[in-house]
Amino acid sequence: MFLLSELEDTVKIVPNDFRKSTTEAITGVLNEKFANKVVQEVGLCICVRDIIEVSEAHILYGDGCTYTKVKFRLVVFKPFVGEVLTGKIKSCSPSGVRVTMGFFDDILIPAPTLQVGSEFDAAEQVWVWNYDGEKLFMDVEEPIRFRILHGLFTDTTPTTHHGAVSGGRRQSVADLSASNDLAANSTKIPPYSLTCTIQEDGLGLLSWWGS
Numbered sequence: 001m002f003l004l005s006e007l008e009d010t011v012k013i014v015p016n017d018f019r020k021s022t023t024e025a026i027t028g029v030l031n032e033k034f035a036n037k038v039v040q041e042v043g044l045c046i047c048v049r050d051i052i053e054v055s056e057a058h059i060l061y062g063d064g065c066t067y068t069k070v071k072f073r074l075v076v077f078k079p080f081v082g083e084v085l086t087g088k089i090k091s092c093s094p095s096g097v098r099v100t101m102g103f104f105d106d107i108l109i110p111a112p113t114l115q116v117g118s119e120f121d122a123a124e125q126v127w128v129w130n131y132d133g134e135k136l137f138m139d140v141e142e143p144i145r146f147r148i149l150h151g152l153f154t155d156t157t158p159t160t161h162h163g164a165v166s167g168g169r170r171q172s173v174a175d176l177s178a179s180n181d182l183a184a185n186s187t188k189i190p191p192y193s194l195t196c197t198i199q200e201d202g203l204g205l206l207s208w209w210g211s
Contacts, residue, residue, distance in 0.1 A: 001085060004049055004073045005042050009033075013057070013066045023051055026070055034074060036103075038191040040153050043078030044104060077104060079148045079194065086145045086206070089138060092126045099144060099196070106190040109146055113197035115204060129204070136208060143206045146196040156191045 009030065017025040027048050034045040053071040060067065079085060087107060090100040097114065099107040111120070117130040121137075129136040138144070198204040 001079050001083065002046070002075055002077055003043075005039075005076045005078075006052065006071065006073050007039075007042070008069065008071050011068050011070050013068065015064050018066075022054065026051060026054065026068065026072075030070070030072060030074075038153070039076075040155060040191070042074075043076035044192055046075040046077060046103075049073040049075050077101075078151065081148055081150055083148045084145060084203070085148065085196075086143060089140050089142050089144055091140060092120070092138060094120050094122075097127055097138060097144075099146060106193040107146070107196060108193065109196045109198055113149070113195075113199050115199055129208075136205070138205060144198065145203050145206060146198050147200070147203060149195045149197050152193050152195070154189050154191055154193070156189055 011026050011029050013025050013029065017028070020028070030048045035047055036045070038044050049072075051070060051072045055069040057066040057068040059065070085101070087099040087101045090098045090105060092098070094111065096108055096110040098105070099109060101107065111118075111127075114127060115129045115131070118127050119130065120126075121128050124137070126140070127138040129138070202209055
């Protein structure tokens with residue numbers, strides 16, 4: 001579920017942070033830039049694990065800030081295909097069941113990957129598994145165990161009609177802040193999502209299996 005990913009970046013340290021140790025200042029900047037952001041093909045960044053290498057700092061003329069190339073490791077959320085995880089039901093719709101891990105909500109169990117015999121109850125707005133003459137309701141907030149089928153990264157970076165941001169190049173999700181968040185919300189397309197299944201024994205609501 002969690003793994004370490006090695007990245008490189010140039011870190012800008014403002015004069016107000018010169019009083020901090022180099023490691024503390026760099027870690028703070030990197031966490032602000034990457035934490036809770038999705039980096040394409042890497043995953044959802046949680047936090048900086050450690051700093052591996054720091055190059056010599058440079059000061060630009062008329063700037064006053066230092067710029068340092070840094071190699072570091074991030075703790076990222078990127079489950080592997082086939083991995084079994086446990087979350088809670090966030091919502092249900094005719095298209096399937098949406099699950100949350102608390103820190104990550106873009107998990108979908110499509111209708112075709114629910115247990116055979118499942119049907120959507122429009123009145124209750126929940127899915128129901130008809131099993132051996134019983135109706136097992138998949139209520140919101142219920143703990144649910146699921147298996148990862150695949151993950152999808154989608155570039156939600158705002159671009160001009162030439163496919164570049166104002167700086168003249170495409171940027172990763174982590175390179176942006178408020179502007180990227182606004183774009184993601186307006187399109188309602190998550191930068192990283194997981195498609196899962198519960199169509200096998202042992203998967204589904206924990207209460208179904210007594211665990």
